[in-house]
Amino acid sequence: EIVLTQSPATLSLSPGERATLSCRASQSISTYLAWYQQKPGQAPRLLIYDASNRLTGIPARFSGSGSGTDFTLTISSLEPEDFAVYYCQQRSNWPTFGQGTKVEIK
Amino acid sequence: QVRLQESGPGLVQPSETLSLTCTVSGDSISSSLYYWVWIRQPPGKALEWIGSVYYSESAFYNPSLKSRVTISVDTSKNQLSLKLTSVTAADTAVYYCATGAYGSGSYYPPGYWGQGSLVTVSS
Numbered sequence: 001e002i003v004l005t006q007s008p009a010t011l012s013l014s015p016g017e018r019a020t021l022s023c024r025a026s027q028s029i030s031t032y033l034a035w036y037q038q039k040p041g042q043a044p045r046l047l048i049y050d051a052s053n054r055l056t057g058i059p060a061r062f063s064g065s066g067s068g069t070d071f072t073l074t075i076s077s078l079e080p081e082d083f084a085v086y087y088c089q090q091r092s093n094w095p096t097f098g099q100g101t102k103v104e105i106k
Numbered sequence: 107q108v109r110l111q112e113s114g115p116g117l118v119q120p121s122e123t124l125s126l127t128c129t130v131s132g133d134s135i136s137s138s139l140y141y142w143v144w145i146r147q148p149p150g151k152a153l154e155w156i157g158s159v160y161y162s163e164s165a166f167y168n169p170s171l172k173s174r175v176t177i178s179v180d181t182s183k184n185q186l187s188l189k190l191t192s193v194t195a196a197d198t199a200v201y202y203c204a205t206g207a208y209g210s211g212s213y214y215p216p217g218y219w220g221q222g223s224l225v226t227v228s229s
Contacts (some may be wrong), residue, residue, distance in 0.1 A: 002168075015193075042221075044202075045219075049215045050214075097152050
Protein backbone atom coordinates (compact mmCIF):
# COMPACT_ATOMS: atom_id res chain seq x y z
CA GLU A 1 0.00 0.00 0.00
CA ILE A 2 1.26 3.46 -0.92
CA VAL A 3 1.17 5.80 2.07
CA LEU A 4 0.56 9.50 1.52
CA THR A 5 1.81 11.86 4.20
CA GLN A 6 0.38 15.36 4.23
CA SER A 7 1.95 18.33 5.97
CA PRO A 8 1.33 20.36 7.90
CA ALA A 9 -1.64 18.87 9.71
CA THR A 10 -3.02 22.35 10.27
CA LEU A 11 -2.24 25.60 8.49
CA SER A 12 -3.36 28.83 10.16
CA LEU A 13 -3.55 31.69 7.70
CA SER A 14 -5.46 34.89 7.03
CA PRO A 15 -7.61 35.65 3.97
CA GLY A 16 -5.43 36.91 1.15
CA GLU A 17 -2.41 34.91 2.23
CA ARG A 18 -0.78 32.15 0.20
CA ALA A 19 -1.28 28.53 1.29
CA THR A 20 1.20 25.80 0.46
CA LEU A 21 0.16 22.22 1.24
CA SER A 22 2.45 19.22 0.87
CA CYS A 23 1.77 15.57 0.06
CA ARG A 24 4.57 13.01 0.06
CA ALA A 25 4.18 9.46 -1.28
CA SER A 26 6.00 6.45 0.18
CA GLN A 27 7.06 5.46 -3.35
CA SER A 28 6.97 7.03 -6.77
CA ILE A 29 3.48 7.59 -8.16
CA SER A 30 4.48 9.51 -11.29
CA THR A 31 1.85 12.26 -11.51
CA TYR A 32 -1.11 10.12 -10.42
CA LEU A 33 -2.13 12.46 -7.61
CA ALA A 34 -5.38 14.31 -6.98
CA TRP A 35 -6.41 16.98 -4.50
CA TYR A 36 -9.81 17.34 -2.85
CA GLN A 37 -11.39 20.00 -0.67
CA GLN A 38 -13.84 19.02 2.06
CA LYS A 39 -15.97 21.33 4.16
CA PRO A 40 -17.80 20.21 7.33
CA GLY A 41 -20.82 18.03 6.58
CA GLN A 42 -20.07 17.92 2.86
CA ALA A 43 -18.65 15.38 0.46
CA PRO A 44 -15.15 15.96 -0.84
CA ARG A 45 -14.84 18.09 -3.96
CA LEU A 46 -12.25 17.20 -6.58
CA LEU A 47 -10.01 20.15 -7.38
CA ILE A 48 -7.01 18.81 -9.27
CA TYR A 49 -6.13 15.51 -10.92
CA ASP A 50 -2.89 14.08 -12.25
CA ALA A 51 -0.89 16.51 -10.11
CA SER A 52 -1.55 19.71 -11.99
CA ASN A 53 -4.79 19.51 -13.98
CA ARG A 54 -7.46 21.76 -12.56
CA LEU A 55 -11.07 20.65 -13.04
CA THR A 56 -13.41 22.87 -15.01
CA GLY A 57 -14.91 25.46 -12.72
CA ILE A 58 -12.14 25.36 -10.12
CA PRO A 59 -10.72 28.86 -9.55
CA ALA A 60 -7.29 29.61 -10.96
CA ARG A 61 -5.97 30.44 -7.49
CA PHE A 62 -5.73 26.68 -6.94
CA SER A 63 -2.69 25.06 -8.55
CA GLY A 64 -0.94 21.73 -8.17
CA SER A 65 2.59 20.65 -8.91
CA GLY A 66 5.00 17.80 -8.39
CA SER A 67 5.87 14.33 -9.61
CA GLY A 68 7.37 11.15 -8.24
CA THR A 69 6.98 11.38 -4.47
CA ASP A 70 6.59 15.08 -3.68
CA PHE A 71 3.54 17.15 -4.49
CA THR A 72 2.22 20.59 -3.62
CA LEU A 73 -1.17 22.26 -3.66
CA THR A 74 -0.94 26.03 -3.69
CA ILE A 75 -3.77 28.47 -3.06
CA SER A 76 -2.36 31.77 -4.23
CA SER A 77 -4.62 34.07 -2.22
CA LEU A 78 -7.02 32.57 0.28
CA GLU A 79 -10.68 33.44 -0.02
CA PRO A 80 -13.04 32.97 2.94
CA GLU A 81 -14.60 29.91 1.26
CA ASP A 82 -11.21 28.18 0.96
CA PHE A 83 -10.92 27.41 4.67
CA ALA A 84 -11.48 23.65 4.74
CA VAL A 85 -9.69 20.31 4.91
CA TYR A 86 -7.67 19.24 1.88
CA TYR A 87 -6.87 15.63 0.99
CA CYS A 88 -4.49 14.17 -1.54
CA GLN A 89 -5.21 10.81 -3.21
CA GLN A 90 -3.06 8.60 -5.43
CA ARG A 91 -4.18 6.24 -8.18
CA SER A 92 -0.84 4.72 -9.12
CA ASN A 93 -1.67 1.62 -7.17
CA TRP A 94 -4.65 0.69 -5.00
CA PRO A 95 -6.14 4.17 -4.32
CA THR A 96 -5.19 5.70 -1.00
CA PHE A 97 -5.73 9.09 0.63
CA GLY A 98 -3.57 11.26 2.81
CA GLN A 99 -4.61 12.19 6.33
CA GLY A 100 -5.58 15.72 5.35
CA THR A 101 -4.43 19.27 5.99
CA LYS A 102 -6.83 21.65 7.70
CA VAL A 103 -6.57 25.22 6.50
CA GLU A 104 -8.01 27.39 9.26
CA ILE A 105 -8.50 31.09 9.75
CA LYS A 106 -5.75 32.69 11.80
CA GLN B 107 -24.52 15.90 -14.78
CA VAL B 108 -24.42 12.70 -12.78
CA ARG B 109 -26.14 12.73 -9.41
CA LEU B 110 -25.79 10.09 -6.71
CA GLN B 111 -27.89 9.43 -3.62
CA GLU B 112 -27.01 6.91 -0.92
CA SER B 113 -29.69 5.18 1.13
CA GLY B 114 -29.84 2.52 3.81
CA PRO B 115 -30.09 1.92 7.55
CA GLY B 116 -28.33 4.40 9.78
CA LEU B 117 -27.81 1.86 12.56
CA VAL B 118 -26.44 -1.66 12.23
CA GLN B 119 -25.89 -4.21 14.97
CA PRO B 120 -22.36 -5.55 15.54
CA SER B 121 -21.64 -8.75 13.57
CA GLU B 122 -24.50 -7.98 11.18
CA THR B 123 -24.30 -6.94 7.51
CA LEU B 124 -24.21 -3.31 6.42
CA SER B 125 -26.17 -2.75 3.20
CA LEU B 126 -26.29 0.50 1.27
CA THR B 127 -27.69 1.50 -2.09
CA CYS B 128 -26.64 4.33 -4.34
CA THR B 129 -29.20 5.55 -6.87
CA VAL B 130 -27.68 7.14 -9.95
CA SER B 131 -29.45 9.75 -12.04
CA GLY B 132 -28.36 11.86 -14.96
CA ASP B 133 -26.58 9.01 -16.73
CA SER B 134 -26.62 5.25 -17.07
CA ILE B 135 -24.69 3.11 -14.61
CA SER B 136 -23.88 0.97 -17.65
CA SER B 137 -22.07 3.83 -19.32
CA SER B 138 -18.59 2.98 -20.56
CA LEU B 139 -17.48 6.49 -19.59
CA TYR B 140 -17.62 5.99 -15.81
CA TYR B 141 -16.59 3.66 -13.04
CA TRP B 142 -18.34 3.54 -9.67
CA VAL B 143 -16.82 3.55 -6.20
CA TRP B 144 -17.63 3.36 -2.51
CA ILE B 145 -15.52 5.43 -0.11
CA ARG B 146 -15.95 5.80 3.63
CA GLN B 147 -14.88 8.27 6.29
CA PRO B 148 -14.97 7.48 10.02
CA PRO B 149 -15.99 10.48 12.13
CA GLY B 150 -13.15 12.99 12.27
CA LYS B 151 -10.85 10.79 10.22
CA ALA B 152 -9.54 10.47 6.69
CA LEU B 153 -11.12 8.90 3.64
CA GLU B 154 -10.78 5.21 2.79
CA TRP B 155 -11.41 3.65 -0.63
CA ILE B 156 -13.61 0.57 -0.15
CA GLY B 157 -13.92 -0.71 -3.69
CA SER B 158 -14.84 0.11 -7.24
CA VAL B 159 -16.51 -1.41 -10.28
CA TYR B 160 -16.51 -0.73 -13.99
CA TYR B 161 -19.58 -1.96 -15.82
CA SER B 162 -17.91 -4.65 -17.88
CA GLU B 163 -15.46 -5.87 -15.25
CA SER B 164 -15.38 -7.46 -11.82
CA ALA B 165 -15.26 -5.25 -8.77
CA PHE B 166 -11.95 -4.41 -7.10
CA TYR B 167 -11.78 -4.27 -3.32
CA ASN B 168 -9.55 -2.75 -0.68
CA PRO B 169 -7.28 -5.61 0.40
CA SER B 170 -7.98 -4.81 4.05
CA LEU B 171 -11.74 -5.27 3.53
CA LYS B 172 -11.79 -7.77 0.69
CA SER B 173 -13.04 -10.73 2.71
CA ARG B 174 -16.10 -8.79 3.91
CA VAL B 175 -17.11 -6.55 0.99
CA THR B 176 -19.32 -7.01 -2.05
CA ILE B 177 -20.05 -4.25 -4.54
CA SER B 178 -22.56 -4.84 -7.29
CA VAL B 179 -24.47 -3.00 -9.97
CA ASP B 180 -28.19 -3.28 -10.77
CA THR B 181 -28.54 -1.92 -14.27
CA SER B 182 -32.33 -2.26 -14.28
CA LYS B 183 -32.60 0.13 -11.33
CA ASN B 184 -29.51 2.20 -12.16
CA GLN B 185 -28.17 1.47 -8.70
CA LEU B 186 -24.88 0.59 -7.06
CA SER B 187 -24.88 -1.44 -3.88
CA LEU B 188 -22.49 -2.14 -1.02
CA LYS B 189 -22.56 -5.02 1.43
CA LEU B 190 -20.13 -5.24 4.31
CA THR B 191 -20.42 -8.29 6.54
CA SER B 192 -19.48 -8.91 10.17
CA VAL B 193 -19.35 -5.24 11.06
CA THR B 194 -17.80 -3.81 14.20
CA ALA B 195 -17.66 -0.34 15.72
CA ALA B 196 -14.62 0.32 13.53
CA ASP B 197 -16.96 0.29 10.52
CA THR B 198 -18.87 3.30 11.81
CA ALA B 199 -18.44 5.95 9.14
CA VAL B 200 -20.03 8.15 6.53
CA TYR B 201 -20.27 6.04 3.40
CA TYR B 202 -20.05 7.83 0.05
CA CYS B 203 -20.76 6.56 -3.41
CA ALA B 204 -18.92 8.36 -6.13
CA THR B 205 -18.07 8.12 -9.78
CA GLY B 206 -15.09 8.98 -11.89
CA ALA B 207 -14.26 9.06 -15.54
CA TYR B 208 -12.81 6.00 -17.25
CA GLY B 209 -10.77 6.37 -20.38
CA SER B 210 -7.87 4.77 -22.21
CA GLY B 211 -7.53 2.20 -19.46
CA SER B 212 -7.31 4.85 -16.74
CA TYR B 213 -9.60 5.33 -13.77
CA TYR B 214 -9.59 9.05 -13.06
CA PRO B 215 -10.31 10.41 -9.57
CA PRO B 216 -14.01 10.61 -8.69
CA GLY B 217 -15.47 13.99 -9.52
CA TYR B 218 -19.10 13.28 -8.60
CA TRP B 219 -20.06 12.27 -5.07
CA GLY B 220 -23.24 11.53 -3.19
CA GLN B 221 -23.97 13.46 -0.02
CA GLY B 222 -22.95 10.51 2.13
CA SER B 223 -24.79 8.21 4.50
CA LEU B 224 -23.80 7.91 8.15
CA VAL B 225 -23.84 4.33 9.38
CA THR B 226 -23.33 3.66 13.06
CA VAL B 227 -22.47 0.18 14.28
CA SER B 228 -23.82 -0.24 17.78
CA SER B 229 -26.04 -2.46 19.85
